Amino acid sequence: MTGTARALRTTPRRAGADCAVRLVDADRVEAVRARMPAESDVGDLAVIFGLLSDPGRVRILIALLDGEMCVCDLAATTGLSESAVSHALRLLRGPRVVQVRRAGRMAYYSLADSHVRMLLDLGLTHVGHAGQGRLQAVSNS
Amino acid sequence: MTGTARALRTTPRRAGADCAVRLVDADRVEAVRARMPAESDVGDLAVIFGLLSDPGRVRILIALLDGEMCVCDLAATTGLSESAVSHALRLLRGPRVVQVRRAGRMAYYSLADSHVRMLLDLGLTHVGHAGQGRLQAVSNS
DNA sequence: AGAATATATGTAGAGTTGTTCAGACGTTAA
DNA sequence: TTAACGTCTGAACAACTCTACATATATTCT
Numbered sequence: 001m002t003g004t005a006r007a008l009r010t011t012p013r014r015a016g017a018d019c020a021v022r023l024v025d026a027d028r029v030e031a032v033r034a035r036m037p038a039e040s041d042v043g044d045l046a047v048i049f050g051l052l053s054d055p056g057r058v059r060i061l062i063a064l065l066d067g068e069m070c071v072c073d074l075a076a077t078t079g080l081s082e083s084a085v086s087h088a089l090r091l092l093r094g095p096r097v098v099q100v101r102r103a104g105r106m107a108y109y110s111l112a113d114s115h116v117r118m119l120l121d122l123g124l125t126h127v128g129h130a131g132q133g134r135l136q137a138v139s140n141s
Numbered sequence: 142m143t144g145t146a147r148a149l150r151t152t153p154r155r156a157g158a159d160c161a162v163r164l165v166d167a168d169r170v171e172a173v174r175a176r177m178p179a180e181s182d183v184g185d186l187a188v189i190f191g192l193l194s195d196p197g198r199v200r201i202l203i204a205l206l207d208g209e210m211c212v213c214d215l216a217a218t219t220g221l222s223e224s225a226v227s228h229a230l231r232l233l234r235g236p237r238v239v240q241v242r243r244a245g246r247m248a249y250y251s252l253a254d255s256h257v258r259m260l261l262d263l264g265l266t267h268v269g270h271a272g273q274g275r276l277q278a279v280s281n282s
Numbered sequence: 283a284g285a286a287t288a289t290a291t292g293t294a295g296a297g298t299t300g301t302t303c304a305g306a307c308g309t310t311a312a
Numbered sequence: 313t314t315a316a317c318g319t320c321t322g323a324a325c326a327a328c329t330c331t332a333c334a335t336a337t338a339t340t341c342t
Binding site: 163191195197221222224225228229245246247 | 287288299300301302303308309310
């Protein structure tokens, strides 16, 4: 099965002992599987994206793009309750997306990961909104 | 009235009289709120990230980084059932993350959005894995 | 000391999500 | 035509997520 063997499956496929699924381009499949990141990396990646999949957390992180903020100000900025903000920040603290600086009874949160900042910027340009302080020109026409 | 008769902004900071939550830095809060993207944009952003928050879908999209693939090969590559792949692709088709080319009874899917490709690349570097043959400029010493 | 404050956390319930199973649809081969 | 095939879809169910409420912890003020 070398070269451009496309849909060479006119005869029953299961004959091949342990192949449980149909294959059309076995070479591609094997090549891509070889390049596929480890299970744990894919999982970590999905977790990071999952943290960015909630509008409330997105607003929190967008707010933090400008610099650190305390919990109550984050609540006021995002429209979430302080409890919801605290729960959200706990999730974000786990994988070290945000970090906390404590001053007395206040807790000031800030972004701890430049990759997440880039993900947010990229995503914001994707949905048509200019990034936070990077692309700020085009508005109306 | 469902509760919340407790502390409401008693600190004489600089909060306006009509503000329902405590504020520490009202100027920052107002500035960030002014810069906050529209509700719909934040929602769209969360939806996109949500599509990337499942390991199965991430594997599908990583496989598609190399070019188009049919459903059965995607199943073989990702380890998902063909039904699960089809369901996943349906979700990804909606916001036009992937596109489909039909040839007979086969359906070949490919990435339809360069932003998503960039998000994946960025995310993959984040979790420590080099991108799909694209980002590999790590210099050690 | 006690009271007020700022944040953190436990829990329960409604809502959402991903998978599997069964079957439908359109296409190709016999 | 019938049969096999690749893909798509709906329903059901477990697993997960988000929010609100109550409470806990730690800090500051009087």
